[in-house]
Amino acid sequence: MTPEEKLAELGLTLPEVVAPLASYVPAVRSGDHVYTSGQLPVVDGKLAATGKVGAEVSPEEARELARTCALNALAAVASVAGGLSNIVRIVKVVGFVASDPAFSGQPQVVNGASELLAEVLGEAGKHARSAVGVAVLPLNAPVEVELIAEVR
Template identity: 45%
Template sequence: MSAGEGATVDSRASHPGTAEARLEQLGIELPAVIPPVGRYVRAVRSGTLLFCSGHLPDSAGTPVHKGKLGRDLTTEQGYEAARQAAVNLLGTIRASLGSLDRVTRVVKLLGMVSSTEDFIEQPLVVNGASDLLHEVLGERAVHARSAVGMAQLPRGNCVEIEAIIEVAAATEEPI
């Protein structure tokens, strides 16, 4: 059975070093968590699962990746926006858990892409988030995923990413 089919994955063997060390190697600084703009929280933990709200590429400020894919932005620009949204997502995960090394698995990723009716490259855009998560978390980031087109996203952003994360139980040592 492959990792994508639900097998248990030992990420240390395939991707040595801690997630925190990989962030440093990649030159990525995670942002401080921005308070939500409504009656919700950025993440909720239930048992060993962490449910993360949608994250935009501009969570820390002014939208940079505004517009629709297929009209205003290229697939490559959307990929970069999804990557930045994943950086913001990782910031929330770290703030929620104290360390990214508590993540045992990215279970599910949902990528929403503001796009024109005829744009069909949503999966290529959301690859930006999937690729970044794999760079940081290794095989623990192999996940189920949906990449869907949307008519509009908050503040005119082109992408929004949400995730379900499996977490080491409180009595378990972080990976």
């Protein structure tokens, strides 16, 4: 099953690449790798939620938002790699979680992104990862995800 077919089976569609908020591009290909810029949980051009995880945003909601970030990252990779089917594997994921000072569940939040990548790409979606708690993210987003993909 292709990654596109797997997305459809999951009831998802690859979104349009999210426009940059500043002076950068969503993804850059260098040789056999694509590096994405940080992807926010933007749906239909709007940020899906704002606030700190563990305060205004629940960990469960943040996990879903991380899935959205990963979907946006896949769109960015596909845009410079000629489609999802050209992804050989996801090499590295970095997830940033805007966290209430008492919140320490960043790995579980970023699992939302990791699990989506594995669902869509199978073994090729399994990756190395960092999950980092931060004070604030652009636009007061709760989660941001970036990734590195090996491509054909």
